[in-house]
Structures are given as structure tokens and as C-alpha cells.
Amino acid sequence: MADLSHSAFVQRAYDDTYALLIAMRDYVSGQSKEDSGTLEPNDRMRLSLELSRVTRQITEIMAWLMVQKAVAAGEITADEGARQAAGQLTLADDANDGDRDALARLPLPARSLIDRARRIAALVRQLQDGMAA
Secondary structure, three states, rough: OOHHHHHHHHHHHHHHHHHHHHHHHHHHHHHHHHHHHOOOHHHHHHHHHHHHHHHHHHHHHHHHHHHHHHOOOOOOHHHHHOOOHHHHOOOOOOOOOOHHHHOOOOOOHHHHHHHHHHHHHHHHHHHHHHHHH
């Protein structure tokens, strides 16, 4: 039963991460250009930095989740998954990742995406910790 429960959590995290990846793509290719034009230069740089960081983070999470799904489906063994680069999740804890005032000046849609990425990263850290226990 634990395997079924774990697989359900992995699938949920995968679905949420995929939806966020699509939302990031849509924001970066559209509204972010308008939003960045209204910002001061330092805040424009911060927006670019945060969007890049979140994109990297959710790409890493997606790769890790895909490995976990392959293990759960029996396509690869847990040892094979752990040996793959994508099987090594190295998410940094970003709870104290910078100037809160600078983040607060970013456009609301960007802050929403950043918040969603943080919640997904926290969930995936819990999944990873649960697997290690």
C-alpha cells in the first residue's frame, strides 16, 4: 500500500510541476515582457533572475519525478534511477533566498509562479526524504 500511496504522491507532484512548467512558459513568452517594462532596472534584473531560477528548479524537479515514475513502473530499478543524474535531486532550501522587499516589487503573476514553485519544491523534498527513510 505504501508503494501505491507513494506513486500517487509522485503523480500529483508530476501533474502540478507540469502545470507550473506550462504556466512559466506562457508567462515568459507573453506577459513577462510587458511586466518587465514597468520595472526599475534592478527589479527587472531580479525578475529575470527569479524566472530563470524557478525554471531551472522545476526542470530539475520534473526530471527527478520522471525517474521516480520510471522506477514505480518497473522500467528501471531504484538503483539505476539513483545512479542517473536526474535521479539526484539537489534542491536548495530557498526559504531565505533573498531580499523580501525586492521580491515584493515583482509583478503579482511572477510572485505567484515563484510561490507555486516553492510549494512544489517543499513537497518534492518531503517525497525524497520519505524515500530515504
